[in-house]
Amino acid sequence: MADGKSSFVYVTYIRTTPDKLWQALTASEFIKQYWFGMNCESQWTAGSAWKLVSRDGEVFDAGEILEASPTRRLVIRWQHQNKPELRAEGYSLCTMELEVIGTVVKLSITHTIERDNSKLIEAVSGGWPKIMSNLKSLLETGAIALENPYPVESTVSGQA
Template identity: 25%
Template sequence: MESNETVTREFTIVIEAEPSRVWTALTSPEYTTEWWFANTVESTWQVGAPITFVDELGLPNILGEVLVFEPPSRLSTTFLPVWSNEVQQSGATRVDWQLSAFDDIGDAQSTRVNLTHSGVEPGSVLDRETTPGWEYLLESLKKLLER
């Protein structure tokens, strides 16, 4: 029996870096290879343009379309995983990134990164793989920018 029920998964992390640095790491191929499972992001970043994450062999892992591009604060894309046949059957979902600056206790400016993954079927292969995956990716992004 198929279910049309979906959930939204939300993840938040604070990174001790200015939003412009976080934005660059999020959207630049030379940075994504450092924190996104060695994937390189490819896009022109125009609304409606394709976005692809490719592995070291040049094979796509994620396909999508840019829905919102507002540097350095908002990025939304569709998210179609193609790293396995099983996960590909989940179909396209949506990923929203929101970056907001704030001054922490010290003088350093930090960025609150909110990632929202919506349209996910609860308990699906996609859900089981991306929930820990997003947590890992956000921690990897934080480590990269804070070192």
């Protein structure tokens, strides 16, 4: 991108209520179910610290909540922590917007960073669809879609 910014946008429609979706996005025990055992730790209020922590306590991302409008909008500013090349890119901004449309809630995630060709944005563009597919499935059916964030892909017949 020529503007010195990289971004990724993901939109999904979930058959749920804004209250249930907000709880799913902010309740630790629920997050662990769809985020492959990872946990987001925060007070979920503007100015509070935020971090993404693995099952074994390793902090993957850390930052702060910039905006928290329950059932409507959540904005998190964070920096990756455990891969030096991603950490070096600095802070990214993740905005989650919830909008009721009939019997569903439209969830839009916009993840940006102030740099061209960001490796962090490349990484999250592979992660968000898996995480949000699990969230959608869990809210709608009671079960996640993917057990493993890196499932073994099937090969096309006749190809190695």
